[in-house]
Amino acid sequence: MSDAVDSADKVLGRPASGGAGRGGNGAGRTLVGGLGAFGRQREATVLVVTVALLAYFGISYHSSFLSQVNAVDLLAELMAPIAIIAIGEVMLLICGEIDISVGFIYTFAPFVMYFAITDYHVPVPLAALLGLLTGVAAGWVNGFITVTLGVPSFIATIGTGFVLLGLALVVSRAEPLPVPSSWDSTGKWFAIPGNPWQWAPLVWTVVLVLIFHLVLTRTRWGLYTISAGGNLLGAREAGINVGRIKYGNFMLTGFLGALVGIQAAFYTSTVDPSAGGYTPMFYAVIAAVIGGTAMLGGSGTIIGAFLGAIVLATLTDGFDIAGISANPLSIIFGGAILIAMIANVQLTRLRQTGRTL
Amino acid sequence: MTAQDQIPAPSGASPATDEVLRAEHISKRFGAVTALQDVNVRLQRGEVLGLIGDNGAGKSTLMKIFCGFQRPDSGRLLVNGAEVVLKSVTHARSLGIDVVYQDLALVNQLTVYHNMFLNREIVRWPLLSNRSMRRIAKEHLDEMGVNIPSVNVPVASLSGGQRQAIAVARAVFADARILLLDEPLAAMGAKEVAMILDLIHDLKRRGDISIIIIAHNYGQVLEICDRVNLLQHGEITLDKRSRDTSVQELNDIVVAEYRRALEERQRSA
Ligand SMILES: Nc1ncnc2c1ncn2[C@@H]1O[C@H](COP(=O)(O)OP(=O)(O)OP(=O)(O)O)[C@@H](O)[C@H]1O
Ligand SMILES: [Mg+2]
Numbered sequence: 001m002s003d004a005v006d007s008a009d010k011v012l013g014r015p016a017s018g019g020a021g022r023g024g025n026g027a028g029r030t031l032v033g034g035l036g037a038f039g040r041q042r043e044a045t046v047l048v049v050t051v052a053l054l055a056y057f058g059i060s061y062h063s064s065f066l067s068q069v070n071a072v073d074l075l076a077e078l079m080a081p082i083a084i085i086a087i088g089e090v091m092l093l094i095c096g097e098i099d100i101s102v103g104f105i106y107t108f109a110p111f112v113m114y115f116a117i118t119d120y121h122v123p124v125p126l127a128a129l130l131g132l133l134t135g136v137a138a139g140w141v142n143g144f145i146t147v148t149l150g151v152p153s154f155i156a157t158i159g160t161g162f163v164l165l166g167l168a169l170v171v172s173r174a175e176p177l178p179v180p181s182s183w184d185s186t187g188k189w190f191a192i193p194g195n196p197w198q199w200a201p202l203v204w205t206v207v208l209v210l211i212f213h214l215v216l217t218r219t220r221w222g223l224y225t226i227s228a229g230g231n232l233l234g235a236r237e238a239g240i241n242v243g244r245i246k247y248g249n250f251m252l253t254g255f256l257g258a259l260v261g262i263q264a265a266f267y268t269s270t271v272d273p274s275a276g277g278y279t280p281m282f283y284a285v286i287a288a289v290i291g292g293t294a295m296l297g298g299s300g301t302i303i304g305a306f307l308g309a310i311v312l313a314t315l316t317d318g319f320d321i322a323g324i325s326a327n328p329l330s331i332i333f334g335g336a337i338l339i340a341m342i343a344n345v346q347l348t349r350l351r352q353t354g355r356t357l
Numbered sequence: 358m359t360a361q362d363q364i365p366a367p368s369g370a371s372p373a374t375d376e377v378l379r380a381e382h383i384s385k386r387f388g389a390v391t392a393l394q395d396v397n398v399r400l401q402r403g404e405v406l407g408l409i410g411d412n413g414a415g416k417s418t419l420m421k422i423f424c425g426f427q428r429p430d431s432g433r434l435l436v437n438g439a440e441v442v443l444k445s446v447t448h449a450r451s452l453g454i455d456v457v458y459q460d461l462a463l464v465n466q467l468t469v470y471h472n473m474f475l476n477r478e479i480v481r482w483p484l485l486s487n488r489s490m491r492r493i494a495k496e497h498l499d500e501m502g503v504n505i506p507s508v509n510v511p512v513a514s515l516s517g518g519q520r521q522a523i524a525v526a527r528a529v530f531a532d533a534r535i536l537l538l539d540e541p542l543a544a545m546g547a548k549e550v551a552m553i554l555d556l557i558h559d560l561k562r563r564g565d566i567s568i569i570i571i572a573h574n575y576g577q578v579l580e581i582c583d584r585v586n587l588l589q590h591g592e593i594t595l596d597k598r599s600r601d602t603s604v605q606e607l608n609d610i611v612v613a614e615y616r617r618a619l620e621e622r623q624r625s626a
Contacts, residue, residue, distance in 0.1 A: 218484045223471060227464045234462035237426055238476045239446030298466040 042292040042299075045347045046307040049290075049340055053311060057318035064321050072198050076191065077267070079313035080201035081106075081260045085284035086291075086305040087212045088253025093288055094216070095246055096229040096297035097153040099142060101161035102257035102284070106276030108164040109134045109258035110265035111171050117183070124186040128262055135258025136251045138164060143247035153250075161278075168273045176272040179265055187266030190259075201263050205306070208256070213302040225249060229297025283312055290340045311340060375402045376438065377567045378423065378454075378535055383432035385418055385591075392418040393429070394591040400535070403564040405557060407582035407599070408571045409607065415591040416571045417459050420537045423569070424456035425449030436535075447476070453534030457541050459571075461524040465513035469505060470494035472512050473527050497530050498523075502552055517544040525553060529560070536560070538570040542577060550577070557581050575604040589614055 057065045064070060085102055092099055113131030116122040122130065138160065145156040179187070188197040190204075216222035227235035228242040235242050260280065265271045289295060290311055291304025315336050319329055378400040385393040392415045400406050408416050421427040423434070425443035433440055436452050443449045446456075463472050470487075471478075473494040479486040494508045503522045505515060512520060525541050542550050554577070560566045572578050578585055579599045587595035587610065595602075595610060 214484070218487070220478055220480060220485065223467065223475075223478065223485070226466055227475065230464040230466040231462070234458075234460065234464055235475075237446065237458050237460070237462035239450065240476050298464075 042301055043304040043307060045343060046291050046304050046311065046340070049343065050307045050310050050314070053314045053318065057314060057321065061318070061321045065318065070317065070321070074313050074317045076198055076201045078316055079309050080205045081264070081280050082283045082287050082312055083205045083306050083309035084201075084208060084256050084260050085253070085280055086287040086309055087208055087302055088249070088256040089281075089284045090288045090291075090293050090300045090302055090305045091212070091216065091225055091249040092153070092246075092253055093285075093293050093295060094229045094297060094300045095225045095242075095249055096232065097146060097246055097249065098285070099139075099157045099250060099253045099257075100154065100278075100281060101138065101142060101157040101159075101164060102253050103276045103278055103281035104161040104164035104168070105135045105138045105254050105257035106261035106264070106280060107273060108138070108168040109261045110271045110275075111168055111177075111273075113262060113265070114177055114179070114271045115171065124183045128186055128190070131262050132255055132258045135254040135256070135261075137254070138257075139251035139254025140247065142254065143250040146250070147243045147246045165273075165277070172271070172273045174273055176270045176274070179269045179271060181269070183266070191263040191267040193267065198267075201267075204259070204263070209302055209306045216300075216302055221245070221248070226298060230299070284309075286337055287312055290337070308340075312337075376400065377402050377436065378569075379435040379438075380419075380423070381433050381435070383419070383422060383429045383434075385415075385422065385427070385429050391591050393422075396432070396588070396591070396593055398569075398586060398593065400567050400569060402567055403561065404584065405561055405568045405570065405582045407578035407585040408569055408588060409573070409575065409578055409585060410588035411611065414588045416588055417539055419588070420456060420458075420539050420569070420571065423449070423535075424454055424537055426456075450531070450533075454537065455528045455531045455533030455535070456537040457524045457528045457539060459539040459543075461520055463512045463520055463524060466511055468509055468511055469498075469515070469523055470508040472523060473497070473508075473530065475527075477531065498526055501526050501529070501556065518546055518549050521545060522549060522552070525556070529556065534566060536566060536568045538568065540571050540573070542572055542574065554581055575607045579604060579607075587611070 085106075088102060089099065109131045112134040113127045116127035116130050117124055142153065142157050142160055145151050145160065146153040149156075184192050189200060191198065191200045216225065224235065224240050224242070224245045227238070227240055228245050232242060257276075261276055264275055268275075284305075287308030288300065288305040290308035291301060291306070293300030293305060315333060319332060324332060376399055378398070380396060380398040383393055383396040383398075384391070396415075396419060398406075398419070408419070410416050418427065422429050422443075425446045425448050428443070434443065435441070436454070441452065443452075443454075449455075462475075464475065467475070470491045470493075474490045479489045479493075491508055498505065498508065501522075503519070503526055505519050505523070512523065515523065521541065521544050525538065528536060528538070541553055545553065557568060557570070558581070560568065570578070570582065579602070582599050584596070584598050585602065585607070586593050587607065589611075594614075595607075
């Protein structure tokens with residue numbers, strides 16, 4: 001089922017493939033039609049998993065899981081970085097690319113901001129902007145190596161990732177640097193501890209998810225992103241500049257990586273060369289795939305990836321609260337990811353053979 | 358008036374200004390393969406030109422040069438009498454040239470109506486006008502008699518012939534002056550072939566649309582086309598009006614060429 005169908009009809013609140021007049025008249029038929037439409041949405045599976053997980057941990061560990069402290073941990077600290085990076089990875093995966101380096105853009109971009117302030121006396125807001133632009137520039141380099149020079153993005157971005165990590169280690173001399181609280185007047189817009197600014201990452205996430213959901217499903221950019229991944233030659237033959245689309249999505253992902261890095265720097269009051277790395281990138285890709293994005297390109301959803309990020313954050317946080325010790329945690333976590341993916345693939349297959357959830 | 362002006366043009370009565378497309382000395386190589394060699398083609402206003410030839414003869418390559426997707430290595434193109442260097446598909450389209458590719462260039466994951474409007478979407482900035490596109494696509498397909506369940510389904514769910522009909526409808530719908538059809542009949546049932554042939558007849562009757570059509574069925578080609586060009590190994594080896602040739606003659610030429618090449622190969626072996 002294509003994004004375009006899903007989303008256009010979702011916005012209109014109609015069954016995905018029915019068109020007007022198919023919903024029926026009676027209340028019973030409307031309910032059945034509604035359930036059917038729900039089942040046909042690609043996000044349906046992951047939504048069920050998300051709700052089930054939240055309910056499980058909410059009921060089993062309600063005193064600790066449902067506290068405000070834990071809500072911040074879960075949503076702002078754990079979920080937001082995964083979801084924000086996942087937005088970029090979804091766009092890239094759909095157009096047939098991937099960015100392995102985004103976690104190192106996360107690592108490196110805050111250093112640009114940091115040294116712009118300390119060594120070049122750039123005002124803090126401007127320096128934060130420079131940090132974000134560093135991400136965009138890194139994304140452009142990824143685009144250049146992939147699109148213009150023709151190196152597959154999987155390899156190209158592993159290379160740029162190493163370079164970015166090396167740069168971060170060199171400029172920091174492999175030591176974390178403190179972020180003074182005098183920068184908080186800018187930092188609060190990204191994330192700082194305490195109410196209300198600790199919620200900023202969640203607001204960023206929700207706003208970005210909504211914007212890019214619209215971009216993907218309701219704009220030319222989204223249509224061309226799907227076309228580039230769905231039929232690269234055909235998109236070219238139709239006159240679409242697929243190179244521009246891919247460059248753009250690499251630059252978007254770079255921007256989002258830098259954003260998450262800067263948020264983490266302000267929130268933890270350190271610019272740390274060991275922050276970021278592969279983990280947030282892998283979590284973002286897993287969130288995208290759990291949410292229904294095809295690794296082979298051509299289809300995917302931003303909302304699904306957002307829910308996927310909630311699933312991963314809930315698992316991490318929930319297992320932590322449940323007191324599962326660190327060593328077996330990876331086994332359980334890995335198993336949970338596999339179950340989520342298998343459920344997703346199998347239910348999609350069921351859906352395609354005509355039955356619903 | 359000079360005496361020269363009264364000499365009729367070599368083919369037909371049309372003066373040179375009625376030539377909507379002219380290709381001169383077009384050559385194209387892909388590495389060691391010479392796809393086209395010194396090809397000359399001309400197309401009159403309102404004319405339907407059939408392009409025939411064996412697999413790998415260079416027919417699709419020639420179409421891709423005409424529609425701006427590929428650049429020739431040498432030679433020149435004239436559109437409506439003026440020389441142009443086609444920079445892109447979009448550029449060719451702005452000159453009224455539209456194409457149905459042999460591979461159709463449809464995106465499986467997108468709906469029928471998004472495919473119909475691919476790269477010429479209706480936009481109310483910043484969002485797509487899905488509703489208008491859906492309505493117009495449906496009207497257009499109904500009018501053409503294309504039989505599909507709904508314009509909302511992804512193209513992946515359609516049959517080969519339905520997909521082809523969508524691709525043809527898309528090009529016709531774009532209101533092209535010069536329409537290039539690369540094997541539009543390949544995967545079609547008898548009814549759908551009749552539909553496309555009717556469509557071409559309709560366009561022909563309008564008189565202002567010129568068409569180049571590639572097909573392998575010589576009978577169909579002679580039925581629908583005013584003139585045929587035979588392309589062999591990247592060269593045009595025959596250019597005749599349909600009424601001056603026959604399926605038999607075209608067959609004989611192609612088979613004779615095949616036998617000659619076979620003998621040559623055996624001799625050199
Ligand atoms: N993009 C390309 N790269 C390399 N070689 C190509 C390319 N496109 C075409 N060719 C070669 O050029 C020659 C002509 O190909 P073309 O597609 O024009 O043939 P055709 O006449 O359309 O054949 P068919 O009837 O099978 O469609 C073939 O030998 C083909 O292998
Ligand atoms: Mg061909």
